[in-house]
Amino acid sequence: MSDSRQDLAVHWFREAAPFINAYRGRTLVVYVCGEAIAAAGFAHLMQDLALLHALGIRLVIVHGARPQIEERLQRRGIAFRYHNGLRITDEQSLQAVKEAAGAVRVEIEGKISLGIRNSLLARQGVKISSGNFVTAQPLGIHDGVDYQYTGIVRRVDSAAIAGLLDDDIVVLLSPLGYSVTGEVFNLSGGDTAVSVAAALKADKLMLLVDGALRDTAGAPLRDLTPAAARDLLAAGQIAAEAAEALQVAVRAAEQGINRTHLIDLHVDGGIVQELFTRDGIGTMISVSPYDVFRTAAGEDLPGILELIGPLQSGGILIERTPARIEADLEKFSILVREGTTIACGALYPYPAQRTAEIACIAVHQDYQRSGFGDAIVNHLEQRARALDCRTVFALTTRAAHWFIERGYRRATVTDLPPDKQAQIDPQRNSQVLLKDL
Numbered sequence: 001m002s003d004s005r006q007d008l009a010v011h012w013f014r015e016a017a018p019f020i021n022a023y024r025g026r027t028l029v030v031y032v033c034g035e036a037i038a039a040a041g042f043a044h045l046m047q048d049l050a051l052l053h054a055l056g057i058r059l060v061i062v063h064g065a066r067p068q069i070e071e072r073l074q075r076r077g078i079a080f081r082y083h084n085g086l087r088i089t090d091e092q093s094l095q096a097v098k099e100a101a102g103a104v105r106v107e108i109e110g111k112i113s114l115g116i117r118n119s120l121l122a123r124q125g126v127k128i129s130s131g132n133f134v135t136a137q138p139l140g141i142h143d144g145v146d147y148q149y150t151g152i153v154r155r156v157d158s159a160a161i162a163g164l165l166d167d168d169i170v171v172l173l174s175p176l177g178y179s180v181t182g183e184v185f186n187l188s189g190g191d192t193a194v195s196v197a198a199a200l201k202a203d204k205l206m207l208l209v210d211g212a213l214r215d216t217a218g219a220p221l222r223d224l225t226p227a228a229a230r231d232l233l234a235a236g237q238i239a240a241e242a243a244e245a246l247q248v249a250v251r252a253a254e255q256g257i258n259r260t261h262l263i264d265l266h267v268d269g270g271i272v273q274e275l276f277t278r279d280g281i282g283t284m285i286s287v288s289p290y291d292v293f294r295t296a297a298g299e300d301l302p303g304i305l306e307l308i309g310p311l312q313s314g315g316i317l318i319e320r321t322p323a324r325i326e327a328d329l330e331k332f333s334i335l336v337r338e339g340t341t342i343a344c345g346a347l348y349p350y351p352a353q354r355t356a357e358i359a360c361i362a363v364h365q366d367y368q369r370s371g372f373g374d375a376i377v378n379h380l381e382q383r384a385r386a387l388d389c390r391t392v393f394a395l396t397t398r399a400a401h402w403f404i405e406r407g408y409r410r411a412t413v414t415d416l417p418p419d420k421q422a423q424i425d426p427q428r429n430s431q432v433l434l435k436d437l
């Protein structure tokens with residue numbers, strides 16, 4: 001290897017290593033559209049997916065089959081009928097959908113079985129499994145038009161999928177759903193991927209797109225919030241394929257998926273670059289928890305109590321009576337999703353000392369390790385800055401390291417405002433953590 005290639009490899013490995021570590025054991029849903037299967041880079045794409053699996057990522061692949069279905073219909077002289085932009089699937093079209101989905105599935109299974117060419121991992125192989133994990137129901141009759149075998153996802157058997165992932169098996173899903181009456185329905189691949197990702201509480205959803213997402217000046221769009229994505233869609237300036245994928249990403253955000261990435265299917269190694277390099281190559285649509293914290297109000301009391309109750313009785317958080325929390329509600333910031341309070345924290349200012357206590361940080365168990373803890377602390381620090389505080393502090397018995405990793409340092413009770421010192425229960429033996437703002 002030449003020196004420059006060696007330097008490049010070392011540089012790349014150093015950059016990728018933290019990401020490799022961070023993604024191990026995380027769940028990733030990748031939507032491989034039919035265009036990606038027909039594209040020249042398909043074999044490489046499958047190798048890259050096998051690589052992600054080898055790196056310990058829990059991988060679910062949902063595939064599309066639109067060009068493959070259309071090709072079959074064309075050969076038979078049948079055209080897909082649309083109403084209001086939605087496909088109507090009659091008996092003949094359904095036959096083509098089943099054939100195309102079957103052919104694509106086998107193609108993916110074949111190529112991924114190659115594993116990672118020229119690598120020691122190739123011998124290890126990749127186990128991949130499909131199944132009836134998606135229950136569908138008919139889209140039904142709209143404006144008097146019967147969509148027949150066009151369906152929508154009714155339910156995802158996330159436990160069965162998770163079981164396979166636990167066994168180190170890649171799960172492959174076709175854009176087909178099965179009804180309780182034994183019928184097969186044609187589903188939108190993108191929407192299936194969203195439903196599966198939401199049901200699995202996946203860490204990321206990746207959508208392969210025919211072309212990169214660009215602004216009107218032609219520059220690639222790297223980061224978008226769902227709101228910015230909606231504005232772009234409303235302005236109607238995005239190419240049709242990318243717009244469709246962006247709509248899927250917005251729906252994903254609405255369903256609670258924090259990060260969806262759109263990746264140009266024509267970029268060789270696009271998924272790998274997006275995941276393992278700092279700048280990535282695609283467009284990330286991320287729900288920023290920073291935007292959505294709000295100050296608690298009266299109706300939020302039950303949600304806060306439900307979230308912190310078990311932590312208080314477990315001795316992890318200090319005991320506060322409901323009456324005390326109610327009196328302090330305006331000190332609490334919360335994040336509510338689908339009616340559940342998923343994160344909370346409180347800020348108790350000490351204006352005379354220009355400091356504030358960060359307290360009662362809690363993240364719902366189902367949402368931990370997604371950055372919400374980080375986000376609430378950041379949000380409270382911002383509130384403290386707005387109050388002209390120079391420092392913030394926290395008292396904790398179990399999360400000292402968590403705070404230290406977020407820029408806090410160990411301090412002592414004597415560093416705290418006298419009013420606070422007077423309230424401290426020495427029995428708890430809490431550690432004091434302090435941060436300069």
Ligand SMILES: CC(C)(COP(=O)(O)OP(=O)(O)OC[C@H]1O[C@@H](n2cnc3c(N)ncnc32)[C@H](O)[C@@H]1OP(=O)(O)O)[C@@H](O)C(=O)NCCC(=O)NCCS
Nearest residue numbers: 360361362363368369370371372373374396398399401402
């Ligand atoms: C501590 C807590 C708020 C973190 O919330 P979160 O949303 O999971 O946090 P983030 O996603 O920002 O960070 C997760 C990281 O912190 C680590 N972490 C979680 N709890 C920790 C603790 N007590 N000590 C050290 N690290 C901890 C996780 O392992 C994870 O790191 P990893 O991804 O490298 O494994 C959450 O675990 C919680 O509600 N705990 C119970 C209440 C509590 O202890 N509150 C703090 C006292 S005020």
